[in-house]
Amino acid sequence: MKNKHLIGLEGYPKQDINEIIETAFSFKEVLERPIKKVPSLQGKTIVNLFFENSTRTRISFELAEKRLSADSINFSASSSSLNKGETFKDTVKNIESMKIDAAVIRHSFPGSALMLTNYIDSVVINAGDGTHEHPTQALLDIVSLKEKFGYIKNLKIGIIGDIAHSRVALSNIYGLITLGAKVTLCGPSTLMPIKIEELGLTVNNNIDEVIEWADAINVLRIQRERMNNALIPSVREYRKLFGITQSRIEKHNSELVIMHPGPMNRWVEIDSNVADSEQAIILDQVLNGVATRMAILYLLLSGTTKKDS
Ligand code: CP
Numbered sequence: 001m002k003n004k005h006l007i008g009l010e011g012y013p014k015q016d017i018n019e020i021i022e023t024a025f026s027f028k029e030v031l032e033r034p035i036k037k038v039p040s041l042q043g044k045t046i047v048n049l050f051f052e053n054s055t056r057t058r059i060s061f062e063l064a065e066k067r068l069s070a071d072s073i074n075f076s077a078s079s080s081s082l083n084k085g086e087t088f089k090d091t092v093k094n095i096e097s098m099k100i101d102a103a104v105i106r107h108s109f110p111g112s113a114l115m116l117t118n119y120i121d122s123v124v125i126n127a128g129d130g131t132h133e134h135p136t137q138a139l140l141d142i143v144s145l146k147e148k149f150g151y152i153k154n155l156k157i158g159i160i161g162d163i164a165h166s167r168v169a170l171s172n173i174y175g176l177i178t179l180g181a182k183v184t185l186c187g188p189s190t191l192m193p194i195k196i197e198e199l200g201l202t203v204n205n206n207i208d209e210v211i212e213w214a215d216a217i218n219v220l221r222i223q224r225e226r227m228n229n230a231l232i233p234s235v236r237e238y239r240k241l242f243g244i245t246q247s248r249i250e251k252h253n254s255e256l257v258i259m260h261p262g263p264m265n266r267w268v269e270i271d272s273n274v275a276d277s278e279q280a281i282i283l284d285q286v287l288n289g290v291a292t293r294m295a296i297l298y299l300l301l302s303g304t305t306k307k308d309s
Pocket of ligand 1: 053054055056057058128137259262263
């Protein structure tokens with residue numbers, strides 16, 4: 001791997017993304033075995049620094065670490081000495097002094113994963129930093145697409161919803177464009193970053209056209225707190241204009257693959273029966289998350305790093 005850390009997919013080498021995908025498929029095979037464990041990271045210690053809530057990412061990383069036989073430690077901000085006034089810097093430097101090899105970090109502050117690389121020498125993996133990036137989610141999404149279609153180049157992907165506040169969207173955009181996919185964004189113009197087309201994608205605010213065009217759509221969670229800022233008039237209005245509803249899906253391409261990174265607001269951005277349908281690969285994404293995170297941990301920690309970045 002070219003980079004020591006995984007902070008984001010902006011500028012991340014295509015060759016390394018492909019290596020992660022191929023390694024994830026090998027580990028997926030391990031996850032199908034009766035004994036789902038390999039000794040690849042025996043003797044390595046990984047700390048999961050979760051300063052923000054998580055279900056999928058936290059459990060997925062912890063499982064990936066255990067499946068690779070690493071020693072896994074969970075830090076929870078709510079029960080830590082941060083509550084006694086200790087700084088982020090002191091907290092992470094104290095944890096590193098106990099001889100860890102890697103830190104996985106989730107934090108609500110954009111840039112926190114990069115900032116952590118200034119404080120510790122261990123490998124840092126970004127598990128979601130505010131509205132910036134969520135690279136492991138994008139990589140598991142790409143692994144899920146590759147598993148479903150067999151290729152990524154020229155695959156037509158619609159990303160639907162709150163693009164402006166979505167770290168999942170941004171990491172998917174960088175990763176998919178690097179691999180040659182065609183990406184169209186669809187959502188309210190109040191939730192669309194300005195000049196986003198400059199990244200080499202298309203914006204189309206007509207959800208029916210995007211559904212008709214796409215091979216797969218990735219449906220983002222509507223962050224209800226945005227409604228307080230008047231960025232979305234109402235849940236009902238959003239669902240009418242951009243919701244992935246049963247009636248909308250029935251009118252279109254029956255081969256369409258439907259993805260969602262979770263957590264879902266059923267009946268808001270996606271109808272419950274659509275989320276549970278044969279077209280949806282949402283739970284496959286979750287399983288692929290474990291295999292993908294195993295691949296990332298293995299490739300970054302098994303001694304193949306060439307240089308710091
Ligand atoms: N997709 C995702 O990041 O989910 P969690 O917030 O539950 O980790």
